[in-house]
Amino acid sequence: VSYLMKMMNRCLIIVFSFQFFICSMNTWLARIFRDSDGKGMVYSSNRVVLEDLTLKDFNFSEADELGIGFVPESFLTFVVAYANLVPISLYVALEVVKLFQVVLIDNDIEIFHPDTNTPTCARTSNLVEELGQVRFVFSDKTGTLTCNIMEFACCSIGGKRFHTVGNYEKSEFIDAKSFQSMSQDSSRQEMFKVQKMFWQLLSVCHNVLPEYPEDDDGNIDKVKYQASSPDEAALVMAAKEIGFKFSKGTPILYHIINDLTGEKEQWKILATIEFNSTRKRMSIITETPEGKILLLTKGADNIIMERLDPNAEHMSPLKETTEHLGAFAEIGLRTLCLAFKELTKDEFAAFEKDWKEALLSLHAREEMQDAISEKIETNLTLIGATAIEDKLQDGVPEAIETLADAGIKLWVLTGDKQETAINIGFSCKLLTHDMNIHILSGAQTVNELKQHLLEIMMNEVKGGEGGAGDERHAIVIDGATLTLALNEDVRMEFLQFGLLCDVCICCRVSPKQKAEVVKLVKDNLQNPPVITLAIGDGANDVAMIQAAHIGIGISGQEGMQAVRASDFSIAQFRFLEKLLLVHGAWAYKRVSKFILFYFYKNMANVLTEYFFAFSTGFSGQILFADWLSIGYNAAYSSFGCIFGFCLDQDVDKNSIKKHARLYEYSMFGMGFDMKQFAVWMIVALMHGAICYYIPRGIMNAPQSDGTSMGHWLTGTTSFVCLLFTVHLKMGLYIYSWNYMVKAALY
Numbered sequence: 002v003s004y005l006m007k008m009m010n011r012c013l014i015i016v017f018s019f020q021f022f023i024c025s026m027n028t029w030l031a032r033i034f035r036d037s038d039g040k041g042m043v044y045s046s047n048r049v050v051l052e053d054l055t056l057k058d059f060n061f062s063e064a065d066e067l068g069i070g071f072v073p074e075s076f077l078t079f080v081v082a083y084a085n086l087v088p089i090s091l092y093v094a095l096e097v098v099k100l101f102q103v104v105l106i107d108n109d110i111e112i113f114h115p116d117t118n119t120p121t122c123a124r125t126s127n128l129v130e131e132l133g134q135v136r137f138v139f140s141d142k143t144g145t146l147t148c149n150i151m152e153f154a155c156c157s158i159g160g161k162r163f164h165t166v167g168n169y170e171k172s173e174f175i176d177a178k179s180f181q182s183m184s185q186d187s188s189r190q191e192m193f194k195v196q197k198m199f200w201q202l203l204s205v206c207h208n209v210l211p212e213y214p215e216d217d218d219g220n221i222d223k224v225k226y227q228a229s230s231p232d233e234a235a236l237v238m239a240a241k242e243i244g245f246k247f248s249k250g251t252p253i254l255y256h257i258i259n260d261l262t263g264e265k266e267q268w269k270i271l272a273t274i275e276f277n278s279t280r281k282r283m284s285i286i287t288e289t290p291e292g293k294i295l296l297l298t299k300g301a302d303n304i305i306m307e308r309l310d311p312n313a314e315h316m317s318p319l320k321e322t323t324e325h326l327g328a329f330a331e332i333g334l335r336t337l338c339l340a341f342k343e344l345t346k347d348e349f350a351a352f353e354k355d356w357k358e359a360l361l362s363l364h365a366r367e368e369m370q371d372a373i374s375e376k377i378e379t380n381l382t383l384i385g386a387t388a389i390e391d392k393l394q395d396g397v398p399e400a401i402e403t404l405a406d407a408g409i410k411l412w413v414l415t416g417d418k419q420e421t422a423i424n425i426g427f428s429c430k431l432l433t434h435d436m437n438i439h440i441l442s443g444a445q446t447v448n449e450l451k452q453h454l455l456e457i458m459m460n461e462v463k464g465g466e467g468g469a470g471d472e473r474h475a476i477v478i479d480g481a482t483l484t485l486a487l488n489e490d491v492r493m494e495f496l497q498f499g500l501l502c503d504v505c506i507c508c509r510v511s512p513k514q515k516a517e518v519v520k521l522v523k524d525n526l527q528n529p530p531v532i533t534l535a536i537g538d539g540a541n542d543v544a545m546i547q548a549a550h551i552g553i554g555i556s557g558q559e560g561m562q563a564v565r566a567s568d569f570s571i572a573q574f575r576f577l578e579k580l581l582l583v584h585g586a587w588a589y590k591r592v593s594k595f596i597l598f599y600f601y602k603n604m605a606n607v608l609t610e611y612f613f614a615f616s617t618g619f620s621g622q623i624l625f626a627d628w629l630s631i632g633y634n635a636a637y638s639s640f641g642c643i644f645g646f647c648l649d650q651d652v653d654k655n656s657i658k659k660h661a662r663l664y665e666y667s668m669f670g671m672g673f674d675m676k677q678f679a680v681w682m683i684v685a686l687m688h689g690a691i692c693y694y695i696p697r698g699i700m701n702a703p704q705s706d707g708t709s710m711g712h713w714l715t716g717t718t719s720f721v722c723l724l725f726t727v728h729l730k731m732g733l734y735i736y737s738w739n740y741m742v743k744a745a746l747y
Contacts (some may be wrong), residue, residue, distance in 0.1 A: 003131045004530050005589070005673060009596050012678050013087070016600065020086045023611060024079040031075050031619035078621035079614075086607040090634040091599050094643055098595050099126040101647040102588040106569075112579055114572030119556050121580065122570045128551055130592040132569075132585025133667035134532040135409060138577070139519050139545060142415035142422065143335070144538035145574055146429055147391040149558040151231040153239035154334055155388040157325035159195040160318040165239060166390075169332075177244045177260065184261055195316040197261075199385045202339050203236045204245035204257050205268050206285045206297040208275075211249060221246050221258060231558050232335065235389055236299075255287075266290045271349065272356055274374045276300070278511045278541050281416070284378055286349065294349050296342040298378060302326050302386065302418065303509065305338035310380035317385045329388035330420030333428060336388050340381035352377050396575030398430040403578050405503065407661035408668060412505040414515045414545065419479055419508045431504055432475055437461065439502070441478040444485055451491040454498050462501045474502040480509035487517050496521055516544035523549065529670065536577065537563050553577065583654045586667045593673035595646040598734065601681045602638050602727045606630075608689025609723055613716075616697075624693070624716040637724055642731055644741040651736045688730070692723040 103123040106112075112121040123129060143149055155164045155172060162172040180200075183193045209228040217223055226247070228234035237247055244260035255268045269288040276283035282300025289295060298305065306323075309315065322338075329336050344352075352373065359369035404411060411431060415422050419442065426432035439457055444450035462474050476499060478486065486495040499505050499522075507518060515535075523533045535542070535549035539559035543566045546552035554567030555574065564570040571577060613624040623630070629637075657663055666672065696719040700710040710718075735742065 003128050004134065004532065004670070005130050005592060005596075006127075008673055008675075009091075011675070012596075012600060015678075016087055016604075020080070020083055024076055024083065027079045027611075027614055027619045028072055028075045031621075032072070034618045075619075075621065082610060082621055082623055083607045085603050085630060085633060088599055088603045088634065090639065091596070094599065094639055095592070095595065096126065097643055098592060098647055099129050099588075102126070102129045102584070102591065106580070106584050109579070109584070112571065112576040114576075117556070117572055119572035121572070121576055123568075124570065125568050128568050130585075130589045131532050131551055132534075132581055133587070133589030133664070134670060135534045135551065135581055135585065136531045136668055137522050137533045138404065138409055138411045139515070139522075139533065139535040139549060140411060140413050140574070141515075141537035141539070141542045141545070142413055142417060142425060143391060144557045144559055145536055145542075145555055146393060146397050146413070146425065148394050149231055149391060149538065151235035151335075151389045151391055153235050153387065154390040155329055156199070156385055157317060157322050157329075157388075158199050158385040159192050159316060160321035161192070162325050162328075165242065175243070177242060180243050181261065195384065198316065198341070199339060200240045200243045200245045201257075202297045202299065202341060202384060203240035203387075204247050205255055205287055206283065206299050206339075207233050207237050207247075208273070208283075209234055209237050209247070209250075211247060219248075221248050224248070229559075232337075232389055236337075236387060239387075272353070274370075274378070278416075278513075280304070280371070280374070281511075282378070284374065286344070286352070294344045294346065296344055296377065296381075298340050298342075298381060299337050299387075301416070301509070302336055302338045305340050305381065305383070308379055308381050309340065309383055313380070313382050315383040317383050319383065322383060322386055326386050326418070327420055329386070330418045331424055333421055333424040334388035334390055335421060336386055336418060338386050339384040341384060342378075342381050344377075348377075393425070393429055394573050394575065396573065398428070400575040400578040402430045403582065403658060403661050407582055407664040409581070409664075410503065410505075412499070412507065412518065414507045414510050414518060416509060416511075416541075419477060422506050422508045423477060426475075426477075426504070426506055431506070433473070436473045436475045436503070438475045438477060441476060441482045441486070444482050447485050447488045447490050450482065450485045451494055454491070454494045458494075458498055458501065462498070475504040475506070476502050477506045477508065480507070480511065480514065483507055483510060483514055483518070487514070487521065492521060493525070496525055512541040512544045515542065516548040519545050519548040534581075536574070539563055553580075578658075579654070582657050582661060582664050586657065586664055587650060589667035590651060590672050591646045591649050594649065594734065595642060597673060597677060597681050598642055598646070598731060600678065601685045601730070602642070603634070604682055604685035605688045605692070605727060606633055606638075606723060608686055609693045609719060612690055612693040625720050626713055626716065629717065629720050633720075638727055641728055641742070644744075645731055645735045648739055648741060649735045649737050684730075688723075688726050692719055692726055696722055 103126045106121055106123045106129070109121060113119070140146060153165055154167060155162060155169060157163075162169070163175040164172045165175060180196060183189050183196065186193070207228070209226040212225045212227050213219060214223050221241075224241075224246075226234040226237050228237070241247065246258040246260065247255065248258050248265070249256040252273075253270050255270060257266045257268060258264075259266050267290060270285060271288060271294070272286040274280075274284040274286075280300070281304045282298055284296055284298040286294065286296050298308075306319075309319070326336050326338075355373045356370070359366060359373055362369055401411060413422065413426065413431065417425075419440070423432065423438075427434075432438065439461070441450070441453070444453060486492065507514070510518075519533055519535055522531065530550075532551065533549040534551040534553060535545045536553040536555065537543075537546055538555035538557040540562040542554075542563050546554060546563060546566050551569070552567040554561075554564035554570045556564050556570055556572055569580065571580065610624050613622075625633075652660075652663055697715060700715040700718055732738075
């Protein structure tokens with residue numbers, strides 16, 4: 002349920018209370034009237050004084066005279082008479098308005114992606130107005146800000162840098178031809194040995210499936226690799242281009258075509274330790290064609306580095322490899338480290354026994370597998386590192402800049418290295434060179450981090466949100482430090498620091514941490530609530546998407562898990578700009594105006610009836626004929642306001658993009674609050690009095706024959722005045738007069 006709907010429910014409670022009050026008051030006044038026998042009170046519109054009449058003249062029963070059953074009967078009479086005060090039809094009409102907003106979003110050609118034939122899809126109508134109230138956007142990076150179309154770009158092997166595409170400084174180009182030349186160069190045999198191991202690992206340590214054309218099955222040159230992650234397919238494809246071609250695979254056997262020898266090698270797969278977001282690595286235990294048992298591992302650099310053998314002579318020197326990883330990250334490339342370990346038969350036998358026990362276990366299976374893998378994935382030998390290029394999506398920098406101008410804070414939660422995240426941040430204009438970038442990394446304890454945050458806030462970030470004067474601030478925090486920052490003892494200081502900064506980038510974070518960061522903001526900024534939005538494209542973003550008020554899934558390269566878990570789906574990040582600033586802002590204003598107007602028109606209708614009670618001795622006599630009261634919400638007043646507010650536009654879409662700060666009107670909920678509700682109810686009170694007393698004064702004036710207009714004619718005239726007043730008010734309240742509005746009004 003959106004915040005606007007919660008506000009509406011509060012208004013409904015007030016209206017219920019008001020209805021109970023006026024029904025109770027009228028019941029009390031009716032009892033006073035009867036107890037006094039109506040003496041000295043004006044009962045009819047021709048002002049006949051009832052001095053000589055008693056209750057018996059009105060044929061009241063003895064029970065009525067004694068007051069038995071009078072109070073509940075009178076009370077229920079007024080409840081029925083004022084039933085329109087509680088707008089039951091509001092929910093139906095409001096759903097029509099919201100559904101219309103969904104149709105507008107689904108059919109907007111400007112947020113349709115023709116390359117993939119993917120439209121923007123609103124999967125719910127309940128939250129459409131909250132798109133106009135978003136203050137925090139939490140975004141994944143890979144596949145959300147970037148295309149998630151991976152291309153193997155560079156690698157570090159044996160302490161030297163190589164590249165397969167483009168032109169990089171201090172790097173040597175490598176392809177199948179140069180690799181074969183290296184194999185024949187006696188002076189480069191050490192490098193060739195490392196290179197061979199590097200490319201063999203890439204061709205074996207994976208879970209991809211080869212896919213061949215139906216008309217050319219088995220042609221390795223036309224193979225396409227299907228993988229759960231585009232990174233993995235890119236790595237296997239890179240090995241294929243060098244000369245180690247993965248041609249066929251089963252769970253227990255991989256077939257590799259070795260272009261150096263021209264042979265088809267068979268690698269037995271003895272065990273596979275899957276990648277997950279907690280491990281951040283994948284391992285395969287394989288038996289090579291030569292009969293060796295190897296543990297092949299690839300994963301995040303920080304994870305692999307801490308599992309290396311400190312006493313081993315690594316194939317790739319640690320110092321040079323670390324420098325290369327930093328250089329790759331600085332130009333925005335995604336990095337992985339590769340390592341291996343040769344196992345003895347006894348070591349593998351012990352592992353196999355424990356692994357099978359874990360697989361057969363019915364309890365804590367995953368915990369047992371993690372413990373076994375932690376034990377064997379140690380004392381590794383470093384082979385090298387890979388670097389994959391993932392380009393930004395079109396329009397991302399412009400969209401982020403516009404969202405920032407609108408006052409929306411963007412937090413990026415990514416599993417990439419810190420340097421990679423910072424580089425992407427500058428590329429997409431999330432970070433700018435005039436920002437003060439505060440890097441939170443290396444803290445060992447919660448108290449140390451807390452002290453550091455307090456020092457930064459006191460000494461560097463001053464003057465409230467956004468810093469002092471024109472200064473802008475950004476946070477870059479790694480996964481280990483974020484774990485400390487989410488601790489109960491420091492989380493509020495971290496949140497306060499995040500509110501003072503314009504941007505926050507969290508690196509090397511797990512899916513669980515992504516969700517915790519979203520909940521940190523969502524759960525602690527409640528009065529008034531700050532609307533959060535999470536956007537991602539993969540299964541690892543589902544927890545984050547479900548934790549936010551609004552979840553948006555991008556239908557990209559990593560399946561449809563994020564889309565299925567989301568409230569809205571888009572094809573490209575740049576579409577978020579129009580979805581929030583245009584459709585979101587319009588939907589908020591339309592829905593808030595509609596709710597206020599609906600309460601107003603029903604209140605004006607009932608108050609007109611209410612004033613009539615003072616002229617009838619509070620007998621419960623109605624002013625309007627039944628068919629008029631029934632048709633008021635069903636036909637006479639609903640169609641005009643539904644179509645009037647469904648398409649209302651206070652600002653056109655081009656002006657919104659030029660002046661993004663206009664979004665703050667809906668962001669801060671300026672269109673609907675209790676103060677505005679009270680003002681509308683006061684206006685309804687005035688209009689109700691006008692629509693009753695003016696027609697009554699005119700219609701009841703004595704005619705030339707001494708009579709006055711009848712009761713129903715007076716009531717119908719008052720009803721017509723009410724309809725005219727309500728529609729005139731709506732006409733002055735809406736900004737866009739289109740053919741649908743005119744047709745509904747006429």
